[in-house]
Amino acid sequence: MMSRETTASLPTDLGRRDFLAAASVALSGSLAGCSGVFAAEGSQVNIAGSSTVFPVTEAVGSAFSEENPTINVSISKTGTGGGFGNFFCAGRTDINNASRAIADAEIEQCGENEITPMEFQVATDALTVVVNPNADWIDCLTVEELREIWSADSSVERWSDVNDDWPDQEVELYGAATTSGTFDYFNEAVLGEEANHRSDYYATERDRTIVQGVQGSEAAMGYFGFSYYSENPDSIKAIAIDDGDGCTPPSLETAMSGEYTPLSRPLYIYVAKESLTEPAVRDFARFYMERAATDLVADVGYVPITEDKRDENLERLEDAIAEVTA
Known part of the structure; x- marks a missing residue:
């Protein structure tokens, strides 16, 4: 399910984030068997998409899992377009990391599968x-x-x-x-x-x-x-x-x-509005919006969003949650 990647013989210089990615099975790995927006249970949050946004989502996911150990957060690096086309707009993930805005063709694909993408800026790169x-x-x-x-x-x-x-x-x-x-x-x-x-x-x-x-x-x-x-x-x-x-x-x-x-450039996550019917996705999205305005983002090498942008994100998120849970 991951996009093909060219391989070559390269020197090895693994840093802290490589170790975290290898050690945290719950936070990163294959999306095989993921439940996505059609999940019957609410203890899973499935995420694919941009490798650029991955460090932010990984850090947020790690902090979230410490407070919510019964919820599994699965994150995979597929590229922004690969995430939209193969996972998010296909209804197989709840959230897509994106280092660019969603394209018109991707919005159309999401619509064909009754997926409503909600854009939230989470950092600047x-x-x-x-x-x-x-x-x-x-x-x-x-x-x-x-x-x-x-x-x-x-x-x-x-x-x-x-x-x-x-x-x-x-x-x-x-x-x-x-x-x-x-x-x-x-x-x-x-x-x-x-x-x-x-x-x-x-x-x-x-x-x-x-x-x-x-x-x-x-x-x-x-x-x-x-x-x-x-x-x-x-x-x-x-x-x-x-x-x-x-x-x-x-x-x-x-x-x-x-x-x-x-x-x-701005960095985004896209949340499937339909996934907000799941308590785990709602809780994770709220947690992410709060943390995107903190030093957690700066610690992984990006500019946090402002408090005004955080409040705007949270307001739109709560409005969407109210709509799907009414």
Whole structure:
């Protein structure tokens, strides 16, 4: 049920979050046999979707399970699009993590299956471009240079193709799979509507695989959510982005202030309104909305929502709960 992922021989550098993901069977794993929105029992919450939002949902799920040990929270990384298409809009999960807004075609698919998606922003991300720490020739890229490297019609094969002063080394590219919301956002923000993302790169839904690839090669470049950089600041190097106003590094501060353009973005969860008939899903959604405005989000490397946004989310959530439980 998971989307296919390319495999390669890569160095191993497992961090704290890798250990948590491996150790917590209740919180992450396969969605095989999941009950989804048609569950007959209310002790299960099933979640798929974005690997970028995964660290937030994993942290919320862990805190929730400590207070609600009888409720099983199952989380899987399928990519935003893979989560919508294969699980959420098919009625197989209650919640979808999403690093982009739901597409019209996905809304239509949900409607065909009588699923009503409710959008809740839970954080802000600074999508981060990274290179190997030994790549001492590069600290900043313009948006035009990023576009030159990553577009489908790119002639860039070596670093020197971008800048004559850079090494005559073949560029090794790592990035999000096409099912990922990160892929969609990067394509829109950097390449624009007139260009397509190049296909000759190592594509994966697993951000830690990108981390490992960049760690293992001086000539590598990759991109993913800021959280995965914040876990590995000494073994990968974040690149500042120049959108016309000078080089701005990715950080929680620059994402919050709006300075980090065009790669700061909202992160979402989508809750199936029909699933709110289940007490476990209602309780988890309320818990998530409350925690999204706290340091729990900052601790995993994203900007928390404001208290105003939290209150707005909770009001819409309670209105929906009142409707489905009336």
